[in-house]
Amino acid sequence: MVFQKRSSSEMEPNGGGQVAEMPRVPKFARGKRSARKKEGQSPVQMMCPFDLLATVAGKLLDEGEGSLGNMSAGAPALAAKDVRVKQEQCDEEMKHFKHEVTDQDSCNESAILPHNVFPRSVNHGRNEDPKAMSEARDKETSMISCAKAELGCNFRAIADRWSPESVESGAFTGDAVASLMPAATAGFHKNAPDMYNLLDPMDVDVKPPPLVSSDSTGEMPLYGDKIRRSISLPRGPKGVAGYAVDRDDDDDKSSGCTHPSTTTNRDYRSNCTAEHSRVRKLLTSKYRKVAPARVHKSDLSYSDVERKPSFRNKKMHYTRQRTQRSTFKRRKLFDRHAVLASEFGRASAKGNTKVTGRDAHAASNKETNSTPFQKPCASNDCHVKLRIKSFKVPELLVEIPESATVGSLKKTVLEAVTAILGGGLRVGVLHHGKKVRDDSKTLMQAGIGQDDMLDNLGFSLEPNCTHNPSQVQAHEDNSFLETIDTTEPLARIAPADSSSKHGEVDVSQELALTNLVNYQCSDHDSVHSPGGISSPDKVSANSRALVPVPSTDPNAGAVVPVNKSKRSPEQGQRRIRRPFSVAEVEALVLAVEKLGTGRWRDVKLRAFDNAKHRTYVDLKDKWKTLVHTASISPQQRRGEPVPQELLDRVLAAQAYWSQQQAKLQPKTPPLAEARLLT
DNA sequence: TTTAGGG
């Protein structure tokens, strides 16, 4: 029972399911925290995306070769038909993808179980593939396995190694601590979010948990509980069951998303759908490469990277490194924007306009109103008269609290539009779904103005970009790699199409897929609608289903590039209020119990790594308020009620860590702590 | 960049 040097202690309220975190060292003592990367990721976690990705990519390549590959063909414009076809193909792909996901999900569940259920020996032998085995070992740390069923063995192997340790650690649980914080212990087992085990990379540590479980038996009830939870509560309220934290990818990007939603693996479908649609959009718009690539590059880049903290593909890794740093900043900036023009890039291509012909012929058109224009005569003399009835603006995502006034909504929208316009707009001409790139062509040459064209003419709005369409094309290929990290994953798919001929395609696809995968894997986030506060229960169901935006978000985030320059006015905007959900609170409590107060960055990484909108400062503040809340009468509390149990834990943890801190102060000898724990 | 606190 002794843990020497408890100072390093990490609370293990959970009963030791996890291993303790890194010792808490005074910040001065701690070196630069480079840990971020280390801590944040666990190999295993990465596995899943990776494998999935690989699989999907493979499929895509095989099956979709035509689809994605062709797309990129480099043809400047795709015929509407082609687009459609591609979309379909894409759909197919998506289906596959879904399947993949499904597998994954199931895998997750099984993955979880193994830890608890399977005896360590269980699978060691199963994994025949040496490679896989080694991989599994390498990645032993993390629990999340988003991998496919095939990986199951790996997981088990991992689990094997893992559980024993955990168990042991569990056995250690300090009684002293338990006695110290009776209340705290009470809830640990039941409340420990699954995410803990699954997500927390740190859990891997083998240290005994400080606060841990009261059970001196050394049993690992935790696991059992977790298992149960994972199974029974999959869709628990607010996603608590899954992962307490909200990984709001969408936040930043999609924060704008009108419906913040909670995503869960199970909800993958929704995500998938979102992605799917997204893909379609991408496919549809040829332009995306033009402006979007450039635009997104700077602003949106973080989206993919940020989102998938857990994802560690080698390739992605690289990307991440490059982007990570700036990401945060960008993120911050984005947070400030109430409005995100989403998918501008993708959409850019799509801002099709309706054109109405004003000729006599117009009348002859089936749809008088909506019908495009008509050209009276084919001769050179003839003028084509167009009446543009409406311009469709590229998609915009506007995030605004429900409580906001209509006026503010208008303003928000205006800002969004302005943001886009601010950068300057280009008009694209679509003829038969093809973009007419050659500006020097006459309408006639382009075939515009002929009667048959009436319905086939469209205008698109695209962000003003310096690149010439033609140039862009060429440019893309070259810059592809460079832009990859910055560019949104999905968006990237488009590039892929353009560069299908090149070997890069594979990469791009993979990357794109990767992102998707991550999403799937990371769906555990629960996102709350910015303004709307829905009851946890409801939310869980609904929001989870909703998730779509997240995927899109990256793009959304990308949209704002323009804002950057003009965002000055909004700069000072206060971030939208996002009340912590019970699930988040639980995650927070859990993390703090384990890490202690004063390590907010770690807490963030641990429990809110995917919640872009929750900064460590936010977490710290939240903790502060929680402590306060816990100390006041229930009647005085406002907002979504936090379960008393959680509040109790808050107080317990607070007390515990305060004490720890106090001990540490006097430069207490390590043994002192150990003694106490014992 | 993080922490720690006050506002």
Place this chain on the structure above:
DNA sequence: CCCTAAA
């Protein structure tokens, strides 16, 4: 949530 001094 924001703002900032310190570290």
